[in-house]
Amino acid sequence: MKKIAIIGGGIVGLTLANYLDTTQFAITLYDDEIGQATRASAGIISPWVSKRRNKKWYQLAKDGAAFFPKLVSDFQLDESIYTRCGTLILRQETQLEALYDFAQTRKEEAPEMGNITLLSKEETSLELPLLKETPALKISGGGRLDGKAYLARLQQLAIDKGLSIVKERATLTKKGSDWVVTTATHSDTFDLAIITAGPSLKPILGPLGYHVDIRPQKGQLLEFQTPFLESEQWPVVMLDGEADLIPFQQGKILIGATHENEALWDLRPTKEAFEQLWHHSQSFLKKTEEFLTSPYQYRIGTRAYTSDFAPFFGSPSEDDTLFVASGLGSSGLTVGPFIGYLLAQRLNTNAWSVEAYQKPISNYLKKVE
Numbered sequence: 001m002k003k004i005a006i007i008g009g010g011i012v013g014l015t016l017a018n019y020l021d022t023t024q025f026a027i028t029l030y031d032d033e034i035g036q037a038t039r040a041s042a043g044i045i046s047p048w049v050s051k052r053r054n055k056k057w058y059q060l061a062k063d064g065a066a067f068f069p070k071l072v073s074d075f076q077l078d079e080s081i082y083t084r085c086g087t088l089i090l091r092q093e094t095q096l097e098a099l100y101d102f103a104q105t106r107k108e109e110a111p112e113m114g115n116i117t118l119l120s121k122e123e124t125s126l127e128l129p130l131l132k133e134t135p136a137l138k139i140s141g142g143g144r145l146d147g148k149a150y151l152a153r154l155q156q157l158a159i160d161k162g163l164s165i166v167k168e169r170a171t172l173t174k175k176g177s178d179w180v181v182t183t184a185t186h187s188d189t190f191d192l193a194i195i196t197a198g199p200s201l202k203p204i205l206g207p208l209g210y211h212v213d214i215r216p217q218k219g220q221l222l223e224f225q226t227p228f229l230e231s232e233q234w235p236v237v238m239l240d241g242e243a244d245l246i247p248f249q250q251g252k253i254l255i256g257a258t259h260e261n262e263a264l265w266d267l268r269p270t271k272e273a274f275e276q277l278w279h280h281s282q283s284f285l286k287k288t289e290e291f292l293t294s295p296y297q298y299r300i301g302t303r304a305y306t307s308d309f310a311p312f313f314g315s316p317s318e319d320d321t322l323f324v325a326s327g328l329g330s331s332g333l334t335v336g337p338f339i340g341y342l343l344a345q346r347l348n349t350n351a352w353s354v355e356a357y358q359k360p361i362s363n364y365l366k367k368v369e
Helices: 011-019 055-067 066-077 093-107 121-127 147-160 198-208 229-233 271-282 288-291 329-349
Strands: 002-007 025-030 042-045 087-089 117-118 135-137 143-146 164-165 170-173 178-182 185-188 194-196 210-211 214-223 234-239 246-247 252-256 296-305 310-313 322-326 363-369
Touching: 002 011, 002 185, 011 025, 011 066, 011 147, 025 066, 042 147, 042 246, 042 329, 055 066, 055 329, 066 147, 066 329, 093 135, 093 178, 117 121, 143 147, 147 164, 170 198, 170 210, 178 194, 178 214, 194 198, 198 214, 198 271, 198 296, 198 322, 214 271, 252 271, 271 288, 296 329, 310 329, 322 329
Parallel strands: 002 025, 002 194, 025 164, 087 234, 194 322
Antiparallel strands: 042 143, 087 135, 117 135, 170 178, 178 185, 210 363, 214 252, 214 296, 234 246, 246 252, 310 322
């Protein structure tokens, strides 16, 4: 039986760990959780009307969204973790008809989008009473995922399967044909190493002679505990601009997220983030006083971005004993579980056909002599 070390217990690492065949592999997962993007995130699974020109990214995001029914079934995810609640998209009224036409063309290859409907002002307000009356586009197949709850569920499943989880920061070295993982308290050797540590991929692989195209980006969300207990029935909302409104159960409503390129690894909450997110969202909301008088907390994490904003995953080593995944950016909740599954399929069965999803991995990660 081969020994596998997974460094990084975010959305890719824990999904991968749970899909690996435990009759073939003894698995140890390392993760110190500090600054982890998934643990801080909650997001919208609805990539279909993105105007990004990167066709490979869209194929990955589209197939990632279509993967969710299998994910829900395999890991028994309840509605506090994921639900197919529908997505409302708010734009200028003159833009909505063109967006509707665009969505219809996308549905030809993505039937999981469900029904696509142009809503009147009154219909939008009925869908989500917190919104001011404004027209919207509704995509019934959109969903929401709570990253923190997802990781808690998968971590428990991994423990139940007998996987070892070490909650410490890890470093990686090579000794002969073995990979050596070292933490503050112990060291162990492995046949295979898989690094799914987001922006920490760069400092982990740097000492091994790899140049990695990764930069960290801070993201802050606001989690309000509101009196709107019917919130679990509401769709998620892509506001016009960068912020999203994400209702969960029992009045929990999130607004986010910021994209802070200069903050790097700084995990302190900032007044500026609150003002940015609240200033943007309040123009779409009524009953704002109920928000401002509700308890709230920040969720803060560090995402990984590449120069072309595209994820990458696979093996940069000739002997296929080292695998990596990173660069998920703000689409991590949509593409991360699918990437974890694809990596597991590669290791379990040697099946690997991912050219449609990414450029060659050498575009992002190179060994420097």
